[in-house]
Amino acid sequence: MSNKHLIAAGFAGLFSVASQAQDLTITLVNLTQGISFTPVIAAAHDSQAAIFHSAEAASDELQALAEGGSIDGVNVLLSGYGADIVTNPAGGLLGSGANTEFTLTNSDGNDYLSLAAMMLPTNDGFVGLDSWKIPTQAGTYTVLLNAYDAGTEANDEIISNVPNPIGITSTGASGVTAEIGNSNVHIHPGVIGDSDSDAGISDFDSRVHRWLNPVAKLTVVVE
Numbered sequence: 001m002s003n004k005h006l007i008a009a010g011f012a013g014l015f016s017v018a019s020q021a022q023d024l025t026i027t028l029v030n031l032t033q034g035i036s037f038t039p040v041i042a043a044a045h046d047s048q049a050a051i052f053h054s055a056e057a058a059s060d061e062l063q064a065l066a067e068g069g070s071i072d073g074v075n076v077l078l079s080g081y082g083a084d085i086v087t088n089p090a091g092g093l094l095g096s097g098a099n100t101e102f103t104l105t106n107s108d109g110n111d112y113l114s115l116a117a118m119m120l121p122t123n124d125g126f127v128g129l130d131s132w133k134i135p136t137q138a139g140t141y142t143v144l145l146n147a148y149d150a151g152t153e154a155n156d157e158i159i160s161n162v163p164n165p166i167g168i169t170s171t172g173a174s175g176v177t178a179e180i181g182n183s184n185v186h187i188h189p190g191v192i193g194d195s196d197s198d199a200g201i202s203d204f205d206s207r208v209h210r211w212l213n214p215v216a217k218l219t220v221v222v223e
Helices: 003-018 060-068 072-079
Strands: 023-030 041-045 084-087 099-105 112-120 125-133 139-149 216-222
Touching: 023 041, 023 112, 041 072, 041 099, 060 072, 060 112, 060 125, 072 084, 084 099
Parallel strands: none
Antiparallel strands: 023 099, 023 216, 041 084, 041 112, 112 125, 125 139, 139 216
16 A cells, blocks of 8 residues: 555544544532532533623523523523533532532534533522533543623522522512623622621622632543
8 A cells, every 4th residue: 555545544544533422421510608500501512502602692591591590492502503412410409519420422523512500599690611622532621610690680689589499588688789780791790698687788698608710610521
C-alpha cells in the first residue's frame, strides 16, 4: 500500500473514532446550605440547541423554568433538536448537600452538555450549564456551576411570588426591590434575606438562604 493510501486510511480511522457515541455518567451535587433545586433537566445536544445564553433575553421556556420550576417547555425545545434528554433524575427537589446521578449519550452530533433547574427560594434564579463541550477523551471531568438570574422578575424575595414547596412562612416582608436591574440572563446577585421574623424586607432568612457561587458541582465521566 502506498503512503498516500496509508494516510487516507489513517484519516478515515480518526473520523470513525470521532463519530462514535460516548456514554456519560453524570453526578450533580447541590453545594448550597439552604437552597433546593427544582426538577433538573439535562441534555446532550448539538451546537444549534441551548437552554439559555448569558447576556441574552430569556426565552419563554427558560422563564417558565426560572420562575416556576417547570421543565416542560425546555424539554419540548430540546426534543426538537434531537437531543438526548434526562428530566427530573432526583425524583423531585434536590436539597442542599444532596446529589443525583444520571446517564446521557452524545450520539448523532450531540457534543454539548447543558443543564438547568430553578433554585428555591429565589424569584427567577436557576442553576445552569450552557453548552459545555463534551470532551472526546475518556476520563472524569469536574465542572462548577453558577447561579443565574433569568432577568424576568424582580428579586423582591416575597414568598407569595415564589413557588413554595419548601414551606417558607411569610413574614409580611415589604420586598427587597420592585425593579429588574438587568433584563437579560446574568449571574444572580444572590439572596439578601434578613433575620426579622415579623416584617423586614425579605421573607427569606439570611442565616439559612444566603449563598455564593458556585452553587453546584457536576462530575462527568466520559467512557
